[in-house]
Amino acid sequence: MSRYILKRILQAIPLLLIISIICFTFIKLAPYNAIDAMATPNMPEKTVNLIKAKYGFDKPAYVQYFLWLKGILNGQFGYSIVTHESIANDLAARIPATIKLVLPSYLLAVVISIILGLLAGANKNKFIDKIIDGFCSIGIAIPTFWFAMIIIFIFGYKLSIFPILGMNTIGGQQSFSDFLVHFIMPCVVLTMAFLPQLTRYVRSSTIGQISQNYVTVQNAFGGSTHEILFKHVCKNVLLPIITKIGMALPMLVTGGMITETIFGWPGVGPYFITAIKGMDYPVVMAILVLSSTLVILGNLLSDILYSLVDPRIRGVR
Structure with a gap:
């Protein structure tokens, strides 16, 4: 088992290196750079050169890359060109807020999708299956931002049940109940965004499991449909879900960018959007590398978890 994990980790290292090169190259190929964001049309060339020297833009591209990569490996993402704040500190403050929103939403979507997917798969082409499908x-056809705006208009503006923006009331006491009323609307939006594809994934897995011999045997021994579905089929359906949960790791940082921005949630989403608008390329590169790294780590985690529950994956017979 340890050999398999070590092998997967060694395979992930060159991928991470390639991703860092691609992210750095794409930023360098952008039509505007960070100097354009700071310079003015009448700024003397000498001042522009001093700015380039301050941020290392006067060095060759490959030198800039290695200096940037060295900082990343040391946990230093550099400083924002716009705010001059440490990117690592900004991310450390914003990532927990994003996790508080995205993680419960995704787990809730997983639980609901398992129930709906099992019911749909067990009743293939029947009325309940058509309703769920x-x-x-x-759900897949509705854009997330549109659904978020509808929710805000109805429950935040017209009915005034929930607050529209933020994670807590400004100037108010930061209690759990205050957090909860701010949390409900963005949680509903994200859950609805995650739910349809997860439900279809569980449905297809359920249909495949129902055609297996062990289900036929259970039916022959007089097992009830409810018992077979939730006691036997569900266990095997949950195995592929492990892969989906592992691959959802990058969503903990980038999965709610649009929703966070619409609801003014103080997470990574508004930070990333603001950096793009302000051509704050150090921030953009840091978040791109972070999210890409989480994609690789998510796949690695999925493989490791799957190998734990299914020995055939790691070659054990």
Whole structure:
């Protein structure tokens, strides 16, 4: 088992290096750079050169890359060109807020999708399956930002049930109940965004499991549909879900960017959008590398978890 994990880690290292090169190259190929964001049309060339020297833009591209990579490996993402604040400190303050929103939303979507997917798969082409499949189709077709705006208009503006912006009331006492009322609307939006694809994934797995011999045997011994579905089929359906949960790791940082921005949630989303608008390339590169790294680590985690529950993956017979 340890050999398999070591092998997967060694395979991930060159991928991470390639991703860092791609992210750095794309930023360098952008039509505007960070100097354009800081310089003015009438700024003397000498001042522009001093700014380039301060941020290392006067060095060759490969030197800039290695200096940037060295900082990343040391946990130093550099400083924001716009705010001059440490990017690592900004991310450390914002990532927990994003996790507080995205993680519960995704776990709730997983739980609901398992129930709906099992019911749909067990009743293939029946009325309940068509209802659930229709719900999934509508959920996939509706843009997240549009659904968020509808929720805000109805429950935040018209009915005034929930606050529209933020994670806590400004100037108020930061209690759990205050957090909860701010949390409900963005949580509903993200859950609805995650739910349709997860439900269809569980449904297809359920349909495949129901055709297996062990289900036929359980039916022959007089097992009830409820018992077979939730006691036997569910266990095997949950195995592929492990892969989905592992691959959801990058969502903990980048999965709610649009929703966070719409609801003014103080997470990574508004920070990233603001950096793009302000051409704050150190921040953009840091978040791109972080999210790409989480994609690799998510796949690695999925493989490791799957190998733990299914020995055939790691070659054990």
